[in-house]
Each structure stands twice: as structure tokens, then as C-alpha cells.
Amino acid sequence: MKIDRKAAALAAASLTSVAFAALAPSDAAARLEAKMYAITVWNAGCAGGQRDAWDDMVDAWYDEVTNAGVEVFGWCLWGHCGEAYSRDGRLVNSTIRNSYFADAAVVAWGGDSTRLDEGDAVMIGTHGFDGAGNDYGGTMRIDEAGAGDCNMMRSEMRLGNQDLEFLHLSSCNSMDANQWGAWLGATRGVHQVDGFHGFMWIGGGLVSNYSNFADDAFDGSIAMAWLDNHYVPDVSGTDDQCPVAYSVGTSASDAINRLLTERYDNVLTDVANPTWWAATYWIGCDPQNESAM
Amino acid sequence: MKRSHALLSATIAVAMATVLGVSAATAQEDPTQAPPVQKPPTIGERITGILPARPATAAQLSAKLAAVMPQWDASILQAPVGRNWPGDLRPVDAAKVLRDEALAARAQEAPKGALLVETATSVLRLDPAGGRLRYVNRAREPKAEAAQSGLRLPENAESVALDALAQLGFPREEIGAVSALTQSAAAGRAGAQAEWKGDLYRVISVERAINKLPVLGSSARIAINAEGQVQRLRATWPAFRIDPSDKLLGRDAVQRSAVEFLLDQNVKTNVDIKARLGYAPVSPRGGAMLPALILSVSDGPTPMLLTVPVVSPSAADDQ
Numbered sequence: 001m002k003i004d005r006k007a008a009a010l011a012a013a014s015l016t017s018v019a020f021a022a023l024a025p026s027d028a029a030a031r032l033e034a035k036m037y038a039i040t041v042w043n044a045g046c047a048g049g050q051r052d053a054w055d056d057m058v059d060a061w062y063d064e065v066t067n068a069g070v071e072v073f074g075w076c077l078w079g080h081c082g083e084a085y086s087r088d089g090r091l092v093n094s095t096i097r098n099s100y101f102a103d104a105a106v107v108a109w110g111g112d113s114t115r116l117d118e119g120d121a122v123m124i125g126t127h128g129f130d131g132a133g134n135d136y137g138g139t140m141r142i143d144e145a146g147a148g149d150c151n152m153m154r155s156e157m158r159l160g161n162q163d164l165e166f167l168h169l170s171s172c173n174s175m176d177a178n179q180w181g182a183w184l185g186a187t188r189g190v191h192q193v194d195g196f197h198g199f200m201w202i203g204g205g206l207v208s209n210y211s212n213f214a215d216d217a218f219d220g221s222i223a224m225a226w227l228d229n230h231y232v233p234d235v236s237g238t239d240d241q242c243p244v245a246y247s248v249g250t251s252a253s254d255a256i257n258r259l260l261t262e263r264y265d266n267v268l269t270d271v272a273n274p275t276w277w278a279a280t281y282w283i284g285c286d287p288q289n290e291s292a293m
Numbered sequence: 294m295k296r297s298h299a300l301l302s303a304t305i306a307v308a309m310a311t312v313l314g315v316s317a318a319t320a321q322e323d324p325t326q327a328p329p330v331q332k333p334p335t336i337g338e339r340i341t342g343i344l345p346a347r348p349a350t351a352a353q354l355s356a357k358l359a360a361v362m363p364q365w366d367a368s369i370l371q372a373p374v375g376r377n378w379p380g381d382l383r384p385v386d387a388a389k390v391l392r393d394e395a396l397a398a399r400a401q402e403a404p405k406g407a408l409l410v411e412t413a414t415s416v417l418r419l420d421p422a423g424g425r426l427r428y429v430n431r432a433r434e435p436k437a438e439a440a441q442s443g444l445r446l447p448e449n450a451e452s453v454a455l456d457a458l459a460q461l462g463f464p465r466e467e468i469g470a471v472s473a474l475t476q477s478a479a480a481g482r483a484g485a486q487a488e489w490k491g492d493l494y495r496v497i498s499v500e501r502a503i504n505k506l507p508v509l510g511s512s513a514r515i516a517i518n519a520e521g522q523v524q525r526l527r528a529t530w531p532a533f534r535i536d537p538s539d540k541l542l543g544r545d546a547v548q549r550s551a552v553e554f555l556l557d558q559n560v561k562t563n564v565d566i567k568a569r570l571g572y573a574p575v576s577p578r579g580g581a582m583l584p585a586l587i588l589s590v591s592d593g594p595t596p597m598l599l600t601v602p603v604v605s606p607s608a609a610d611d612q
Contacts, residue, residue, distance in 0.1 A: 228514045237567040254437075281477060282496075
């Protein structure tokens with residue numbers, strides 16, 4: 001249901017006492033689904049430096065994108081009311097492993113259809129790297145038995161052939177400029193993939209960027225919200241944090257239009273067979289571990 | 294909750310769970326979870342994990358920090374209370390500043406105190422407590438075809454943006470570094486480099502400075518389209534307030550806190566640390582600030598931005 005926020009504002013200003021507990025909840029069954037995966041400790045077979053704030057950052061996004069707030073008599077007082085996504089899965093550390101992010105159409109042991117590809121909007125927080133052949137890789141927690149290993153790889157993904165529309169990667173080198181042409185091969189219905197060119201930074205002081213991103217992506221385009229909230233100039237004292245938003249489409253115009261207009265509450269059609277990619281970024285943004293954009 | 298405790302919970306104190314032997318591994322809301330399958334790392338993997346650099350010791354980290362930590366004194370506590378500019382702003386006035394007539398008309402109808410106003414194409418949200426203003430005008434987005442044809446971005450974007458901030462009531466004295474960015478886009482086909490590149494917006498980025506020190510989490514971004522209009526404005530700039538009765542900590546105490554945290558993050562001997570002073574919000578949602586040491590810690594594979602308070606809480610912090 002489209003929420004009349006103007007009416008919500010009027011209600012918020014005029015109502016002084018409301019029996020919120022008596023309100024009927026919005027229909028969660030009709031909502032799009034959000035999921036999150038975050039690793040903070042690597043102590044189950046795969047190596048990686050501990051990063052305590054990572055789940056706080058991803059949680060901030062997850063809590064805001066699913067923040068239904070309060071709706072009174074069809075008026076949304078705060079939160080995203082009927083447009084909020086449902087909480088479809090929060091996995092922190094635990095069993096996070098390679099097969100959750102790999103597609104069986106690419107590798108026989110892939111199992112993303114009930115994991116990564118089962119949500120509509122998903123955020124993953126983990127160490128990342130720019131692998132051989134312009135292949136993004138992310139570090140897993142568990143070294144999986146069988147063919148999987150300690151690294152999920154973009155080349156093992158087929159995103160959106162199950163359900164996924166929006167993938168957000170809180171991960172270093174997840175959208176390096178040299179990877180843009182290659183990312184297209186991993187898309188089979190997904191609309192957008194957001195990540196970082198070069199190093200991405202971890203810290204309690206960056207948590208609010210994640211909630212602000214989720215909040216803004218209901219009002220303006222997801223791509224602009226990603227860029228505005230995750231750009232941190234001189235984060236190291238000299239280097240920047242450089243977000244990149246990426247979309248796919250059936251033409252250049254289609255892909256660019258998705259960057260410009262697609263929101264969490266304005267979801268365009270799936271792109272089963274994309275032929276073009278588009279990316280938006282800050283000219284001159286200069287991160288660690290990559291050249292300036 | 295004491296203010297310092299709140300900040301620590303967002304930065305440092307999280308590590309205590311590990312120190313106390315509590316596993317940080319948690320699983321929630323995952324209906325399809327299967328039992329973990331684990332196997333010990335191979336010898337090769339163990340070597341790979343050890344050889345690049347050894348974990349740093351407390352003494353090594355102390356020495357690195359001592360070399361980069363700046364000096365501070367009581368002057369860091371001497372900062373005036375800032376204005377709550379979003380609290381003084383009416384949506385109708387904001388809409389007029391942003392030259393959004395339809396939104397202004399809507400806001401005109403809103404009762405006093407309304408903080409959210411929306412039209413079919415615009416959204417304005419004010420959050421006085423968090424010091425936030427959000428404005429988006431979707432009718433001012435460029436069309437994809439127009440962008441592909443090439444947009445000519447205005448030369449006066451910075452003055453348009455800074456004039457808007459001034460008229461919105463931004464405290465001029467708190468404006469620090471201002472930079473003019475260009476938001477660009479590229480497009481291409483599978484496996485190929487970009488076949489098209491073009492500009493979308495000029496974006497003015499404004500950072501905040503108090504006592505010439507940065508304020509973590511405070512900034513404003515104003516996107517100006519090819520027509521010279523404000524397409525979106527996102528400002529997080531809460532009223533500045535610190536408690537001057539907070540007790541300043543010495544270098545040793547701050548250094549110990551930082552070392553403790555860095556050890557928990559498994560930083561290695563080759564870690565690169567840069568340090569500067571600044572202010573950080575007690576809560577991610579805004580409110581009071583604390584003077585802090587801001588550490589940029591470059592330690593592969595993912596660098597960290599840490600804030601370590603340089604004050605201990607006063608009695609007033611419980612209020």
C-alpha cells in the first residue's frame with residue numbers, strides 16, 4: 001500500500017495521544033524481504049582480522065529498511081509503514097559459508113536459492129578482495145567441506161534467478177572499476193549491486209551511514225542514497241571511501257534509468273537477460289588499494 | 294547511561310565480549326540454517342594466515358600510537374553550544390529556499406510542528422533531535438536519454454548550495470572544508486570497459502569543524518542538477534553540545550583503551566595508524582558530542598576508523 005506521508009505528517013503533528021498498541025499491523029506477507037549476512041570474527045576455519053563493528057553497521061541498514069514504524073488509520077506516523085521490507089533473515093557469523101552465495105547453475109554445490117538469492121534486498125558484510133580476472137571475492141567464516149572454500153566469488157554467483165533485486169556489499173574492493181564489465185555476468189534478474197571501489201572502512205562512527213542509506217533509499221534513488229551516505233572524504237587522513245552503485249538493463253538507457261529512479265518503494269521489472277551495465281561514482285574519489293576514479 | 298559508555302558501545306566496548314570469552318558467533322532469524330560443517334585449516338592455509346605479518350603486541354601498538362597521537366588540553370572542551378537549526382526551521386520556509394513551489398504549497402497546509410511533507414515528486418523531512426534535513430525532488434532528476442546526450446553542469450553550483458544552506462539557517466561558523474564533487478556515470482556491455490561516460494550532478498560536500506577539528510558523522514551533501522536546481526540535500530548536523538565539566542583523560546589512559554581494542558581486532562605488526570583529534574557523537578542518532586581521538590587504522594584486509602574518547606564522564610552525563 002502506498003503511504004500518504006503528507007497525511008502522516010498532519011497526523012503526527014495533531015495527534016497527541018494514540019493507543020498505538022491497538023493498531024493493526026501492516027500486512028507483512030505482502031512486503032518485500034530483506035536479509036543480512038555479517039561476519040565479525042573469523043575463528044571457524046577461515047582467516048581474517050576481527051572487526052567488531054561490522055554487524056552494527058549491517059544491522060543499522062537491516063533495522064531501518066525493515067522499520068515499519070507506526071501507522072494510524074492509514075496514516076504513516078514514522079518509519080516506512082507498508083513500504084517497509086520484512087525481516088527475512090539475519091545471520092551474524094554462525095554458519096556463513098561459500099555455498100550460501102554460490103548458484104547451482106554455476107557450481108554443483110551452490111545453494112544460494114534458499115540464502116542470498118531468496119531475499120529481495122540483501123546486505124553482506126565481510127572482508128573483500130579483487131581477485132584474478134576482475135573477480136570480486138569475499139571471505140567466509142567456515143571453510144566449507146566439499147568444493148566450497150573460504151572465499152565466495154562473484155564468478156560463482158547468478159543473482160536474481162531466484163528472487164534477489166538489490167544486493168549491497170559492505171566489503172572492500174567489491175565494485176572496483178575494473179570489475180564492472182565482469183559483474184554483468186553474475187546478474188540474472190537482479191536490478192542493482194552496490195559496493196566500493198578500493199578499501200571500505202569499519203567503525204562505530206560509520207554505523208549511522210548505513211541507517212541513513214536505507215532511510216534515504218525510500219525517498220530518492222537507491223544509487224544516490226548509496227553514494228551520498230557512504231562517501232567519506234579523507235577517511236584515512238589522505239584516502240577516501242569510494243562507494244559505487246551499479247545497475248543492469250536491456251540497454252544503456254534502461255540501466256542508467258534504474259540508477260536514477262529505482263527506489264526501495266519503486267521497484268522496476270526484473271532483468272532476466274541484461275546486456276548493459278551502468279555505474280555511478282564520484283569523479284576523483286581516491287581510495288586505498290585502488291587508483292583514483 | 295553514561296555518555297562515555299554509549300560511545301564505547303559503538304566503538305570499543307563491543308570487544309569486551311571477546312575478552313570475556315563470550316563467542317561473538319550468533320545466529321538469529323535464519324529458518325534455513327543448517328548445522329555448520331567445519332574442518333581444520335590445512336597447513337598451507339595456516340602458513341598463509343601467519344606469514345604475511347604477525348599479530349602486533351601491546352608494546353608494539355603502544356609505541357606506534359605514541360608516535361602519532363597528537364597533544365590535547367582543556368581547550369578541546371571549550372566549545373560553544375550550537376544552534377538547533379532544524380528546530381528553528383519551518384517546512385514551508387525550507388521548501389521556499391529550495392524553490393519547490395508545490396512542496397511549499399503543501400507545507401503551507403500543514404499544522405505547526407509537522408516534520409514531514411511530501412508531494413508526488415518531492416519529500417522533505419526534518420529531524421530536529423538528530424539534526425537532520427533530507428530533501429529529494431525526483432522531478433529534478435535527469436532523464437537517462439538526456440544524460441547520455443551530455444549534461445552541462447552549472448559553474449555556480451557551490452554558491453547555489455552554500456546560499457541554500459545559509460538560508461536554511463546553517464551555522465556558518467561551523468562550516469569546515471567545502472568541496473565540489475562531480476557525480477558521474479558509465480555504461481557498457483558484458484566484459485567490456487565503459488562505452489559511455491557522462492556527468493549527472495555537481496555535488497557540494499560540506500564538512501563540519503568545531504575549534505578547527507572535524508566532527509565525525511556531521512556533513513551536508515547538496516546535489517545540483519544541470520538546471521542549477523537543488524535535486525537533493527542531505528544534512529546531518531545536530532546542535533553541537535559537549536559537557537565542559539567532563540574530566541579530561543591523559544594520554545596513557547587513552548592509549549591503553551586504544552591498544553586494548555586494537556589487540557582484539559588482531560591487528561598486525563605492519564599496521565599503519567594515523568591519529569587526529571575531533572568530536573564524535575555519543576549516539577549515532579545525534580545528541581551530545583565527546584572530544585575524541587580519531588584513529589585511521591590501515592590493517593588488511595579491511596581498515597578501521599576508531600574513536601576513543603579523551604574524556605571521562607561527569608555527573609551530568611547521566612542526565
